[in-house]
Amino acid sequence: MISVQVGDITRLEVDAIVNAANNSLLGGGGVDGAIHRAAGPGLREECENVGGCPTGEARATGGHGLTAKIVIHAVGPVWSGGSRGESGLLESCYRHCLELALEKGVRTIAFPAISTGAYGFPKSEAARIALTTMRAYESSFTEIIACCFSEEDAEIYRRARDEVVGN
């Protein structure tokens, strides 16, 4: 099942949450900052040993102080007009997260809207990419949550879901 929810991803009771990280994996603002704050310093220490992550890929760590046992750190593309392969990189990000989650035995997973904050990816297109990729893996999980930070963002996901399902 894929569900669209509004809330703070750090508070969700799921096996794994996805972080919208940067190449260093050493923390930042937005959802990345919230996850590191909620998880505590152990997460940063573990991330230091991972050694970064290329754009379009993901790396897994423990959840430390979070309810979620696993954090999957995904590095989305910075939007620079759409002609630099941003859509393919965003799709690759979601796919890497879901493959990594399967490897780790994750049954329930929550995603933020990767790349749509500081990285400026257009929200509707990002939601279509997220939901299309989630759908391809839907049957392998108990629940995949698209965790939106505002009701407006959730509305964008609901509209995108109608389009994706309609296709």
Ligand code: AR6
């Ligand atoms: N729970 C759920 N969603 C959230 C939360 C939260 N607690 N906080 C923010 N969001 P962004 P990006 C939403 O900027 O665009 C960082 O500095 C937010 O409203 O966090 O991938 C990293 O270190 C937006 O919809 O991630 C990178 O340098 C979404 O999360 C860079 O920002 C993503 O916004 C990554 O930028």
